[in-house]
Amino acid sequence: MFEAHLKKNVNKNLKVNEKKPELKTPKVENKRKPPKWFYAVPFLLPVIVIILLEFTLRTFNYGRNIETWIPYHPELPGKLVLNIEVASKYFLTTKGIPSSIFDPFDAVKKPGTFRVFVLGESSAAGFPYEPTGSYSRYIRDRLQLVYPKQNIEVVNVSMAAINSIVIKDMLPEILKQDPDLILLYVGHNEYYGVFGAASQSLFAGNKTMLSAMLYLNEFKTVQLLRNMFNTVSFWFKGKGKDNGATLMARMASNNLVPYKSKLYQAGLTQFEGELSDIIQMIKEKNVPLIMGTLTSNLKDQPPFISINEKESESADNYYKLAQESLKNGNAVKAKKLFIKAKELDALRFRAPEEMNDIIKKLAGRNQIPLVDFESAFNNESENDIVGNNLMVDHLHPTLHGYQIFGKLFFEAMEKNNFQPSAEKINISDEEQHALVVKNFPFSRLDSTIANYRLLSLKGDFPFNKDGKSKTLLDFVKLTDYNDSLAYKVVEQNYYWELAHKKLATYYLGQKNYTGFMNEYSALIGQFPYTIGLYEKVVQVLLESQKYSEAYSYLEKYYRLQPDAFCTKWLGTINLFNNNDDLALRYLKESFSFNPGDAQLLWNLSGVFVKKKDYANALLFVNKCLEVERNFPGAAQMKMQLEQAK
Incomplete structure (x- = not known):
């Protein structure tokens, strides 16, 4: 009965033939498509923010100024000098960055000026006698002595711990200063110098990444991000074990370069490529260039680290054999053994012999005058083996050694007619050298x-x-x-x-x-x-x-x-x-x-x-x-x- 009643009530409300009402779809108006720039906003907005941030940072002089040249002194307007902070472009996390010996020059080159730029590493800067002991000062003083009526500018932009990579990066700004001559002595820092093959840099060996990084370092925004990263790293890592260490110790950090290893070859390849680029850049501007071979302490510098598994083939053993041969009067054999010991030294602060082979090859191929400092220092040394007679450590010359550098560079300038146009004084070469050495300003x-x-x-x-x-x-x-x-x-x-x-x-x-x-x-x-x-x-x-x-x-x-x-x-x-x-x-x-x-x-x-x-x-x-x-x-x-x- 209940089911029948339920069905009756349901059927009562249904009309079998009733026409269903039509559902009307609302009309949708055709909306205009957004302009194309609308889709670009998500991409442009970060760019705009970065540009505004860069502008703000520059307005308030945030961070370090890494322009190549800065005004020399308020009392001497019109003169420029290498920026004391320019090295921060390359030494990204290193404290105590190196600097040059601050040689000023006229922002607008005066008529009749003879301008020489000296490029290189710590040896070219004159360590440990900088600023007054560099061979560039010998060259300046001798030029001023011989050409008293000529305005002489010798600008030494060399710095410790740099290498051919940094020199190439700095070179465009140097060439803009209209040099009459460039003197180049480089090659000892190709492994442990900044961005060197064995350095701690993330960009070592990656030329594309390195070029991009050097370009981006010009921007203040990148400096800000880098400083933030370094601050965070400091919080997590603390001061670090190299705090207070010498720049030499910090740059090497015990990274070894075994003889003929992949890393060894990478350093040679890097050096040849960078040096070739440097030569071509200078040649394109028709600027005279003189280069020099590398010299180092053979006799009195034992190998820093000897790693060969066979004791008889180790750097230390070859060094001992060299000393014994020299003691026994066989200087020719001793020299070969000293060189072998240096070549096997796994801490490669002294350039291998193949660096000089590269320098000689590129100088010959490009018809660049070459000063053979290696041979000259050997000739000045007992038994034809360089030691503490001309070196104060592993590769930096004595004050007398630097004066030999200056003398040889000066003679190469005369030989190749890379000289000022003014009239020379009538004085012999021997007298010139003697006067410069006698009056050398070193206290x-x-x-x-x-x-x-x-x-x-x-x-x-x-x-x-x-x-x-x-x-x-x-x-x-x-x-x-x-x-x-x-x-x-x-x-x-x-x-x-x-x-x-x-x-x-x-x-x-x-x-x-x-x-x-x-x-x-x-x-x-x-x-x-x-x-x-x-x-x-x-x-x-x-x-x-x-x-x-x-x-x-x-x-x-x-x-x-x-x-x-x-x-x-x-x-x-x-x-x-x-x-x-x-x-x-x-x-x-x-x-x-x-x-x-x-x-x-x-x-x-x-x-x-x-x-x-x-x-x-x-x-x-x-x-x-x-x-x-x-x-x-x-x-x-x-x-x-x-x-x-």
Whole structure:
């Protein structure tokens, strides 16, 4: 009954033939398609953000300035120098980046200027004698001696721990400076230098990635990201074991390069490719180039690391055999064994012989003049084997060695006619060399600094192999003010310039004029355009009545910036020495700068008296009395001149 009732009620509500209502589909209006740029927004937005971020970072001078050149000094506008921070472009995580010896040059090259660029690594920079001991300073001083009427610029842009990769990257900016000559000494850092084949760089050996990275490093945004990454790494890793280590120790980090290994060959291939590119870039600009072969310490530098499984074939064994052969009088055999020991040294700080083969091959193929430093150093050494006679460590020359470098480069310049156009002075080559060496601006403080740098280097890996770095004070005891200042320069980053000035002041207080002059000679050698240095030297020499010594500095002062002071004293000293024509010339020039100097007017009157030109003598003694009524002797001179009229 229930089911029947349910069916009845259901059927009652159904109309079998009832027409179902039509469902109407709503009309959809045709919408316009978005413009094409709409789809590009997701891709453009990050680019726009990056551009705005880059603009903001540059506006607020974020990070380091890695432009190649920067203004030299506010007091010397118009001069440029290699940027002290340019190496941060290459040393991405290394603390204590290297820098050059800061040779300035004119931003706009003056007519008649002879401009030389020196390119290379720490040996070219002059370690451990930098800044004043580099062979580039020998070349500059000799050029200035031989061509006194020519404006000479020798610009050394070499830096420690760089190599052919960095030099090639810097080269376009160097070539823009219109060099008249380039001197190149490179090859020892191809394994452990920045981006070298055995370096810790992620980009080592990948030329494409390396080129991209060097390009991107120009941007501040990349610097920001890199700094953020380094900060995070520091939080997780802490300071790191290389903190405080020498740059040499940090760059090598015990990465070994066995003889003839894949890594060994990679270094050779890299060097040949980069050096070939460097030569072609220079040739395309028609700039003369001189290269040099590499030399190193064979006799007195044992292998750093000997790894051959067979003791008889190890670097250490060959070195011992070489020493025995030399002791027994067989120098020819000893030299071959010393070379073999160097070749087998698995810590490849000294370039293998094949590097020189590459240099010679590329120089010959491209008709590039080549200085054979390797042969020259052998010839200067006992038994034809280079040792500590010309090297201070594994590959850096002594001061005498650097002067040999400079002399040989200079001779190659003359031989190939890569010289200034001005007239030469008539002096023999032997006299030129002797004068440059005699007057080389290198003081006792410079010598002490160099010694301390070497001791610091040798207190760390790879010279010190006991695993514990030694400090400088483990080697030396500071005995005087000179030593203390040298220590501050080497260990505390004290300014080299201030150290020399402080020591010069100390010497002056003790009336040690020789010591004072040595320090200021070094300062002038490093900062040859700073007029204040010449003024200080001249004032001290004049007060101590050392007129002949003062005169040479006054001449350099005058060539840089003639003014009332230097012309007055050039004239006065010539007056004392009875060089009346020169005296009159300089004193009249000084008068044009400052007509109100009573002493100058008195001296001019004296010159005219000596020339028997009493009318002008009276004119200037009257001017003297107008400026200073009671000037000693002027009134009496006036009376005598009036009587002589």
